[in-house]
Amino acid sequence: MSRNLAVSAERIAADIDALAAITDPDRPWTRRAFSDLFLEGRAYLEREFRAAGLETRIDTAGNLIGRRIGKNRSAGTIMLGSHSDTVPDGGRFDGIAGVVVALEVARALAEAGIELEHDLEVTDFLAEEVSIFGVSCIGSRGMAGIRPDEWLGRTAEGMTLAEGIEKVGGTPALQIARDDIRAFLELHIEQGPVLEGEKLDIGVVTAIAGITRVEIIVEGRADHAGTTPMGRRADALGAAAHVVLAVETLAGELAATPGHFAATTGEFEMWPNAANVVPSKVRMLLDIRSEHRDDLGEFLSALSSCLEGIALDHGVAIAPPRLVSDNPAMPMDTLVMATLDAACETTGAGHRRMASGAGHDAAFMARIAKAGMVFISCREGRSHAPEEFAENADIALGAEVLLEAVKRLDMEL
Incomplete structure (x- = not known):
């Protein structure tokens, strides 16, 4: 089915291909958090964030953030994002698609001349996957103010986690929970076979198991x-x-x-x-x-x-x-789920509600913001494997759903 989209499928594909090229050549697609390859991927993202007109920074938790200032600075922030690190021999799309789509939403808003009431932030969270330090979701836990202090002393490859966070530009001694984020949205491949099997475009996540x-x-x-x-x-x-x-x-x-x-x-x-x-x-x-x-x-x-x-x-x-x-399970916000349902209807995306069996940064962002997730299908449900694959048209449609949801949330919050 041909659709006229406000987002650019070509730009999305180019970004995913560029990040895929930054990999251990002997173990595609591998770009683990805290590695030199990870920093190279981050440098690419930061350049693209700036080219899209976003102000960039690394927060204290080691997350890369690009901000687009809104009309009403007291309105707070709508945040989009996911993660750019991979598991060993991981995938080209797990996390990466969510970061690229968040960036593309910011580009599409700028091209349409749409000025939001809220600030918009695009975030690449640090170490969502289980890291060399044996722990995961380091960046989103830090942003939510719940990263255990004792984690900072964990050691791997000759450095502590505290030193690893400093290596990527963070300030591990400071952990401050954000209180300005009004809504958080994350796009992710499903990592399962349901959407493909039911020939649906989008899964609106009800809870992270x-x-x-x-x-x-x-x-x-x-x-x-x-x-x-x-x-x-x-x-x-x-x-x-x-x-x-x-x-x-x-x-x-x-x-x-x-x-x-x-x-x-x-x-x-x-x-x-x-x-x-x-x-x-x-x-x-x-x-x-x-x-x-x-x-x-x-x-x-x-x-x-x-x-x-x-x-x-x-x-x-x-x-x-x-x-x-x-x-325990973390439910997604009812307003955000309803907004995502409506965005799917507006864009013509076939959709259903479903839970996530995998963990995601959204589980920790839900502690400090109204959070929601959308899933897109991946081939045969494969993930955390070199064969992981998602069609670019499906990713672009997911980006269009997020763009519509951001515009709706900007008015509704």
């Missing part, structure tokens, strides 16, 4: 693999296999109910890990994503009951799941 991780330890007994009869073993691995299947079954049942839910046995260790020894111990780490808190409670309760039965059937000991980390 909570991420809970629990550890399960199965204690059996080591015995000789050749001489111990099958009926007299306390095989920790055999029992653990049933635990994994229980996780899959219970998660599948909850996934069939309204709201996003997923659970994955992501880490798995076995002792003594020898071919001729009956396994004595297994450790598992579950990653659980839930849009609704009640679903998480139901899952953990049902899993605990299953563990009791598995332990009894297999003659092993299984401790109750141990909570390792727990970040």
